[in-house]
């Protein structure tokens with residue numbers, strides 16, 4: 001209905017009007033509350049057999065955390081008051097189902113309550129291939145062993161022509177959709193992401209967002225949408241593309257809010273990728289979530305993000321309050337925490 005009234009061209013040609021509409025829709029859908037989650041990232045290895053051209057993380061230190069080290073990190077997260085651990089890593093050549101399950105067990109050994117948000121669709125496919133299993137059985141096992149939700153990363157841009165250039169060995173668009181839909185079917189919610197500001201243009205971005213909308217209409221399994229600007233430092237793609245402007249980042253947030261209305265309630269501004277002040281501005285053009293405290297954020301830092309490694313919950317609350325919004329802690333699934 002709304003889209004019938006708004007031509008996409010108009011959204012791009014009249015950015016300030018686009019910002020205003022997005023802010024109105026945000027207010028109507030979720031009010032003035034801006035949420036954040038207290039979480040810790042655990043990137044268990046940077047060793048990876050893929051060669052994504054935008055990746056600044058792969059094989060930099062060639063480290064692999066032991067199960068004991070993962071346990072210790074989970075213990076620290078629990079002490080810090082984290083409600084979630086977000087676990088992802090590079091693709092180890094022989095990582096199979098048992099390997100990924102051993103990580104889930106390491107978390108569960110320390111704490112049975114902390115939410116495990118882990119393993120991208122690419123990691124799920126990798127586990128399935130290395131174990132000679134179907135993706136659905138891998139997901140079923142992960143869920144049984146404690147997986148609470150999955151990051152909808154590895155989506156990058158859901159356009160196979162661009163994927164062939166920027167991440168030729170990564171799963172194809174149809175495979176990403178398949179893993180996500182299967183996860184939703186099994187009751188594993190996921191986030192949805194887009195990485196923009198490289199070879200892509202608005203056509204591909206809008207096509208990507210509309211694909212997310214369609215999946216959400218079918219499954220209702222996305223908790224949020226996170227536009228991620230391409231970080232150009234220390235990677236091959238960065239030699240050709242220098243990423244998006246801050247204004248374009250705001251326009252991405254606003255257009256995401258408008259196109260995904262009303263199916264996707266939560267639009268996240270990533271303070272790690274956007275920087276703190278731009279993330280605050282994003283709260284006025286459609287975003288209603290700032291993501292996590294992200295104690296230990298290795299991936300964006302390798303690509304040149306300068307916003308810091310983590311924010312304390314107090315710092316995040318202040319950031320939101322200064323932007324004129326009401327800060328509320330949430331869990332991974334957007335239940336508000338008192």
Ligand code: SF4
Nearest residue numbers: 048050052055058090
């Ligand atoms: S983005 Fe992920 S899959 Fe691609 S090279 Fe980097 S670590 Fe590997």
